[in-house]
Amino acid sequence: MHQPPATPVTAPARRRGRRGTLGLTSVMLVGALALAACGQSTSGASGGSDVRKQTLIIAENEPPATFDPVQADNSTVDEVSIPAYDTLVKYGKGGVIAPAVATEWTFAKDGKTIDLTLRGDVTFHDGTKLTATDVKYTLDRIGKLQMGVASLVTAYDSAEIVDDTHLKIKLKQSYAPFLGALSRVYLLNSKLVQANAGSDDGRQWLAANDAGSGPYKLTGYTPNQEAKFTRNDGYWGGFTGQAKDVVIRYLPQAATQKTALSNGDVDIAMDVDPNDWAGLESGGYVVDKADTNVQLYVFFKMKDSPVADKALREAITYAYDYDQHQSAILKGAGKKAAGVLASTMVCADPTVAQPGYDLQKAKSILAAAGLKDVTLTMSYLKATAEMEQAATLLQSDLAKIGVKVELSAVTYPQYVEMLKSNGTTPDLGMIYGFPPNPDPDSVLHLQFDSVFINNGQNSGGYDNPKVDKLVEDAQKLTDEDARCALYKEAQQTIAADSASINMSNPQYVTVYRKGLTGYAYDPAHHQTVDVYQVQVG
């Protein structure tokens, strides 16, 4: 340790020196703080409080990739399309299709053409009138781009304009779910998009601009931060106490969302941690728990796997503690699944056999089949706490019946990659089903039809010609009761085959400040807020 040479000069001087350094630092800090103090508004609801009251601010954890509604099969894009655009039809209460821009529709006898009548009083944000031409342009564009919502309207062939308020949609084949799928087809201002079409049908322009007729106009987007909308006063539906401005703020952290809510920075938060629900509820917030069409499944690999043996599959479905899942994992925000369709779906059959937790039964099924020392591979996504906890719960439950599970956490793209061949498909694959609308076709066809094996969402490679035929025939029927009869048979067949563990039917939880009215979760638009329904009071 060296000491600086002690000269008579140093002692007082050194003090001076120290003062100097400290002085300099403190001057800088004071300067910075003084500048910061210039900002009159602090966080929270102060500063222009009336304007703030008239603004609805929503916290959401994932920003949209684009504002082009062709990608609205993704909930983040759906969420920013809802305020700015109109659709032909909407799903009303109980999964009934209700009018929006289309006031009437009739399916032809053969189920291949639909005649639509449109409202005559709809105008786009630039004042242009919405006509049948815009509807045709929108559908043609989706058909041409073949991405996003195109997967929901594959049956679309062409549209024929009768006059401004009438058009005929032709389908490639009879396809009843088409009408419901129109609830995700956001109508574009064809003149405006064509003027900015460039060489990519306006995808680049629509990625950041709005060409809609909806209740709100897009006014700005700061990537990964916030999207801003303002009221479209000429909206055909009129306004009854809705917000003047809408802001969707992108806050990926659940903890930050909760703090923002309690600070008054946001009005609605969609991703608050379950452990905070009770505290917020007693603190004067509304914790809305809504039934959804979402289910959490574990799909069995049906070919070249130990679980190709039905006895093993059945034993596993009796070995999972479904009640524990409800109470410990979902903290009560969910229901037990009954079959592969959520109870809120159209044509859901409540009588489907759904195994419960019965270890004795599971063990005796295994013993009868002479199965022991089974080891299975299982993949799950680390996307939600529910998935992570359910994976370990299943692992420990199956250990009790002597079945060993090797867990691997994967990302969604990795999982899609694994499903591309039967060889790389895990014995057990955990994944959510997010039906884009309450039509049973979006589960029974997309997840269980053999055309989607190794290509799409038939994650276990379930291959049953009987089910294929039932769901494909049901697509051609326009009579609801006849369709439901086929779908119910399909549900019974899938249940009898023990094709999946139906772990849970989680609820969707939204927390919002008291004083907001009209908020309701919409199962046809999962993870979004229909801002037009919310009054700010």
Added chain:
Amino acid sequence: MARFLLRRLVTSVVVLAGLAVVTFLMTQVLPGDPARTAAGRNATAEQVAQVRIQLGLDQPLWQQFTGYLDRLLHGDLGISVFTQRPVLDDITAMLPSSVELVLAAMAINIVVAVPLGVYAAYRRGRPADIAARLIALLGAAVPVFWLGLMLQLVFAAQLKLLPLTGQLAFGQAVPKITGMTSLDALLSGNLPALGDALQHLVLPALTLAASFVAVVARTVRSSMITTLDSDYITLARATGASELRVVVRHGLRNAMVPASTILGMQLGWMLGSTVLVESIFGRTGIGAQAVSAVLQSDLYTVIGTVLVIGVVFVVANIAVDLVQLWLNPRLRRTKRRTGEPAAPALAEVKA
């Protein structure tokens, strides 16, 4: 001097080319299929195939790569699978906001770390020295993520001193001139917005700076100790110069040579660290962009952001060398015949 700079430029280009190759290969081994991502979750095989052709992903790998390199040389980073905009436009739109955050963090870093290091060196071995080193070490030891959330809880939620997230308070707006909120507010003469933008900067910049202070303070301290023990300081003291003048003017100038190297390198690291900070504080920027691009298997955006961060590294390194030349005249004198610097090569100085 000119030769030296030219050599630096050539090596930089080589480094960036290598980076382009490595990132391109990395995106090939990353799981996920961009065509399926772009087509959507419920797309049929035909739809995915069609999108694959649209994106040129059906071509053999070498063709994809040569096409990519060719575009790169023309300053074209490709089109984002998702936003449908040129990647370069996306990045230039977001970079200023990240630069603003990095500069604010750098300012905090320097204002805290340099005096801390000097003070610790001056009081070496005494309690004050140990305390200073402990403070710096704490900043480095705490996980960035946790620190960000804690600062939010204390200063925004409990004390309500500072805003929680975002870049401007509700109802404030500034025109987009540079893309740096605080600078734009200053340029447009909107003082309330300037103060507000600065308030929004405090917590994220503190969070970002915390882990960098320790290294700088330690470097300043050790080089300051060496400097304070050197003959010319004794000489300066003997001439009766004030202690402040001795320490700052004579001591710090020399002690800052190694510190400036570290600070230059840290610019690049900081830009990389915005990935965490931006998402916690709901700021727009290249960090938040990189995260969403990886999650969405948006190939060209991933490569683009990595390349841009690489360019910042390289530019910062060249800047560091120039600062070194300015601070250390010995490096400027070159042997007449070989063009080699007379002083030890920079790499050795850095080490």
